[in-house]
Amino acid sequence: MKILIVDDEKLLVKGIKFNLEQDGYETETAYDGEEALKIARDKSISLIILDLMLPGIDGLTVCQKIREFSSVPIIMLTAKTEDMDKILGLEYGADDYLTKPFNILELKARIKAILRRVTNQNAPGAKSTLSVGGIDLDYNLRRVKIGNKVIELTAKEFDLCDLFVSNPGKVYSRENLLDIVWGYDYPGDIRTVDVHVRRLREKIEPDAAAPTYILTKWGVGYYFKEN
Amino acid sequence: MKILIVDDEKLLVKGIKFNLEQDGYETETAYDGEEALKIARDKSISLIILDLMLPGIDGLTVCQKIREFSSVPIIMLTAKTEDMDKILGLEYGADDYLTKPFNILELKARIKAILRRVTNQNAPGAKSTLSVGGIDLDYNLRRVKIGNKVIELTAKEFDLCDLFVSNPGKVYSRENLLDIVWGYDYPGDIRTVDVHVRRLREKIEPDAAAPTYILTKWGVGYYFKEN
DNA sequence: TACTTTTTTGAAAATTAGTTGAAATAAGCG
DNA sequence: CGCTTATTTCAACTAATTTTCAAAAAAGTA
Numbered sequence: 001m002k003i004l005i006v007d008d009e010k011l012l013v014k015g016i017k018f019n020l021e022q023d024g025y026e027t028e029t030a031y032d033g034e035e036a037l038k039i040a041r042d043k044s045i046s047l048i049i050l051d052l053m054l055p056g057i058d059g060l061t062v063c064q065k066i067r068e069f070s071s072v073p074i075i076m077l078t079a080k081t082e083d084m085d086k087i088l089g090l091e092y093g094a095d096d097y098l099t100k101p102f103n104i105l106e107l108k109a110r111i112k113a114i115l116r117r118v119t120n121q122n123a124p125g126a127k128s129t130l131s132v133g134g135i136d137l138d139y140n141l142r143r144v145k146i147g148n149k150v151i152e153l154t155a156k157e158f159d160l161c162d163l164f165v166s167n168p169g170k171v172y173s174r175e176n177l178l179d180i181v182w183g184y185d186y187p188g189d190i191r192t193v194d195v196h197v198r199r200l201r202e203k204i205e206p207d208a209a210a211p212t213y214i215l216t217k218w219g220v221g222y223y224f225k226e227n
Numbered sequence: 228m229k230i231l232i233v234d235d236e237k238l239l240v241k242g243i244k245f246n247l248e249q250d251g252y253e254t255e256t257a258y259d260g261e262e263a264l265k266i267a268r269d270k271s272i273s274l275i276i277l278d279l280m281l282p283g284i285d286g287l288t289v290c291q292k293i294r295e296f297s298s299v300p301i302i303m304l305t306a307k308t309e310d311m312d313k314i315l316g317l318e319y320g321a322d323d324y325l326t327k328p329f330n331i332l333e334l335k336a337r338i339k340a341i342l343r344r345v346t347n348q349n350a351p352g353a354k355s356t357l358s359v360g361g362i363d364l365d366y367n368l369r370r371v372k373i374g375n376k377v378i379e380l381t382a383k384e385f386d387l388c389d390l391f392v393s394n395p396g397k398v399y400s401r402e403n404l405l406d407i408v409w410g411y412d413y414p415g416d417i418r419t420v421d422v423h424v425r426r427l428r429e430k431i432e433p434d435a436a437a438p439t440y441i442l443t444k445w446g447v448g449y450y451f452k453e454n
Numbered sequence: 455t456a457c458t459t460t461t462t463t464g465a466a467a468a469t470t471a472g473t474t475g476a477a478a479t480a481a482g483c484g
Numbered sequence: 485c486g487c488t489t490a491t492t493t494c495a496a497c498t499a500a501t502t503t504t505c506a507a508a509a510a511a512g513t514a
Contacts (some may be wrong), residue, residue, distance in 0.1 A: 067330040069242035071249070093332040106292055140398055154501055155446035192503055209462085215468065218511065219460070381490055419492055425473065435472090443472070445500065
């Protein structure tokens with residue numbers, strides 16, 4: 001999985017690069033549109049993170065030009081509130097966008113989501129599932145199965161569960177969870193997370209008062225433990 | 228599904244080829260009209276992507292000649308704004324066109340739309356039915372039978388019903404349904420889907436308020452459940 | 455143990471999503 | 485063209501989810 005990062009702020013590129021490589025991705029970097037196009041054309045790239053504001057050819061044009069020869073997933077970085085529907089629409093054909101300043105966890109979450117969508121492209125009827133430590137996630141019906149019991153989850157519950165189960169052992173602070181599941185600019189109360197964790201526990205734990213899957217790391221946050 | 232790509236720009240052909248193969252299509256390529264005609268004649272081709280400007284015989288003539296022996300769907304690629312109505316009209320008989328430079332995602336969307344339209348067409352008079360989980364679809368008369376009750380459906384209702392029944396368990400968002408049933412470029416309101424689902428339910432469900440076939444996945448979309 | 459901090463819990467309010475009926479518009483047909 | 489039927493839009497209504505709030509419980513600390 002090689003990711004191309006395109007931005008003229010070298011420090012930002014460096015930061016993203018470091019973070020993605022921590023997660024095991026390979027990276028390529030470009031600081032302007034020309035360079036980006038060249039790399040996108042010549043190298044085997046799985047995903048592109050592309051800033052809207054670039055010296056020379058701007059990001060949208062780069063996006064457009066890439067779409068002339070490739071359908072590689074593109075995440076646009078935008079400084080202000082642009083006409084996002086247009087960016088995501090067929091005219092430019094980006095796959096997702098983030099508004100600067102963004103949270104690196106959210107960027108990672110979106111990369112993961114897009115890559116899953118692309119690599120999991122399922123034939124109609126085929127099921128897309130993830131099975132970790134006794135929990136089966138069904139991404140089609142967005143519900144989970146534990147043992148042979150099917151459990152219906154609400155949208156937020158499923159997203160939360162997905163994040164935990166996809167990253168067993170990783171402790172997420174409430175802030176992290178708000179950033180990732182609710183969006184990095186979510187303005188609401190941090191306690192919202194607790195309530196959702198509780199309801200998730202009520203649904204998936206045999207005994208919600210003594211959780212075995214979603215555990216509390218006291219003073220830090222929550223994490224998923226494989227059973 | 229084999230797609231023939233005809234263009235004299237080898238790099239472009241290579242790009243399209245790569246992208247379509249990524250999506251699981253087989254491809255054939257030709258760089259001029261003679262070659263294209265030969266392949267269209269000799270091999271089993273499901274769709275042709277044909278450039279208007281070709282060395283030797285031009286694209287329109289190729290299109291015309293192909294129409295003498297085949298009704299294979301043809302998407303024309305045009306460099307400038309030609310008289311598109313003429314290209315799509317009876318004289319040449321292309322099925323769709325794209326103006327260069329085009330977006331690869333849009334090309335894919337159109338290929339998908341055309342192939343869906345074509346493969347869903349049944350030979351006239353041929354008796355074709357599908358029976359899944361208690362529902363019998365009659366593609367000839369475009370109506371359904373549940374138990375021994377015959378239910379007449381309108382065009383959209385049948386298309387919708389067909390999609391659901393053909394893909395049991397697969398959840399479709401309203402956007403998906405608009406794309407598939409109404410066409411990828413349908414500009415209308417998303418709520419249209421709800422209304423059609425409701426009327427389909429009124430016709431096929433014993434109790435529309437407590438559906439057993441077309442179920443709602445809250446926050447996601449609708450799906451068909453076999454009974 | 456007494457105190458502080460953090461987490462859990464229950465319940466109500468606010469918001470969002472889905473359903474439904476009816477009216478407006480468009481399409482098909484004699 | 486005028487009639488009928490199908491489709492789309494709109495808005496009120498209902499249901500489900502999400503958020504907020506505050507009190508109770510549990511965990512850490514001195």
